[in-house]
Amino acid sequence: MDRRGQLCVGIDPHPALLAQWGLNDDAAGLERFSLTVLEAAGEQAAALKPQVALYERHGSAGMAVLERLLAACAEAGVLSIADAKRGDIGSTMAAYADAWLRNGSPLAADAVTLSPYLGFESLRPALDLARDTGRGVFVLALTSNPEGASVQHAGGPAGRSVAARIVDAAAAENAGAGDRLGSVGLVVGATVGTALTDLEIGLAASRAPLLAPGLGAQGATAADLRKTFAAAYPQVLATSSRGILRAGPDPRSLREAAARASGELAAER
Numbered sequence: 001m002d003r004r005g006q007l008c009v010g011i012d013p014h015p016a017l018l019a020q021w022g023l024n025d026d027a028a029g030l031e032r033f034s035l036t037v038l039e040a041a042g043e044q045a046a047a048l049k050p051q052v053a054l055y056e057r058h059g060s061a062g063m064a065v066l067e068r069l070l071a072a073c074a075e076a077g078v079l080s081i082a083d084a085k086r087g088d089i090g091s092t093m094a095a096y097a098d099a100w101l102r103n104g105s106p107l108a109a110d111a112v113t114l115s116p117y118l119g120f121e122s123l124r125p126a127l128d129l130a131r132d133t134g135r136g137v138f139v140l141a142l143t144s145n146p147e148g149a150s151v152q153h154a155g156g157p158a159g160r161s162v163a164a165r166i167v168d169a170a171a172a173e174n175a176g177a178g179d180r181l182g183s184v185g186l187v188v189g190a191t192v193g194t195a196l197t198d199l200e201i202g203l204a205a206s207r208a209p210l211l212a213p214g215l216g217a218q219g220a221t222a223a224d225l226r227k228t229f230a231a232a233y234p235q236v237l238a239t240s241s242r243g244i245l246r247a248g249p250d251p252r253s254l255r256e257a258a259a260r261a262s263g264e265l266a267a268e269r
């Protein structure tokens with residue numbers, strides 16, 4: 001982020017986008033789409049975020065494309081965030097950690113998104129492996145979709161929301177990070193509006209990188225992000241998928257769309 005700014009470009013090969021790009025909804029279309037985004041926009045972004053579900057829907061051939069994309073990102077020196085939203089218990093969680101965060105795994109990414117709704121501590125194998133391998137995790141806290149509030153805003157006996165407890169847990173994990181950001185990031189939607197103030201959640205002290213989906217197609221702007229995140233804005237890695245991908249398949253248009261989004265985010269610093 002220091003070197004490349006605050007934009008993360010999402011790679012979401014939806015059937016409608018593949019069609020708009022003149023590609024088939026198959027593994028070959030997926031591969032062309034993915035590598036075009038990497039080549040055109042990789043250098044404009046701090047990270048690329050492939051949406052795992054859109055590879056998974058093509059079965060083993062789709063997952064093989066994802067493996068090759070992750071390897072190509074590493075080869076090109078572009079950070080990758082696998083948006084897999086994994087979460088489970090015990091040895092199953094350890095297997096997810098192994099898949100996405102172990103050196104040498106075919107699906108190794110620089111970071112993976114995690115769902116904490118089996119309990120934050122159930123994520124321990126991934127938290128530890130990320131730290132040990134110099135990778136990262138992004139734990140869902142306040143997601144960008146309106147349905148998320150029914151769970152994430154709910155208060156426990158002490159009246160503290162679920163989201164606030166996730167933020168507290170991430171902050172505890174990052175306590176040794178000093179001036180730098182820690183390896184435990186949070187997903188906080190660009191669209192959450194006043195939820196952070198309503199729920200009395202302070203993000204700046206968490207030392208967490210903040211993955212913020214919702215820029216572009218979901219309606220949020222760079223100015224919204226600045227207002228929503230306030231003092232924590234420098235920690236924000238804003239992610240936009242369709243808002244940029246719709247500029248394809250022309251690589252120059254894609255690059256320009258990414259550069260424009262990145263410039264708008266920088267102008268809010």
Ligand SMILES: O=c1ccn([C@@H]2O[C@H](COP(=O)(O)O)[C@@H](O)[C@H]2O)c(=O)[nH]1
Nearest residue numbers: 051143144145189213217218240241242
């Ligand atoms: O809270 C969340 C968590 C993840 N996402 C994912 O981000 C992208 C957003 O795509 P756009 O086209 O920019 O809307 C997508 O993969 C979501 O699954 C999110 O939107 N909100």
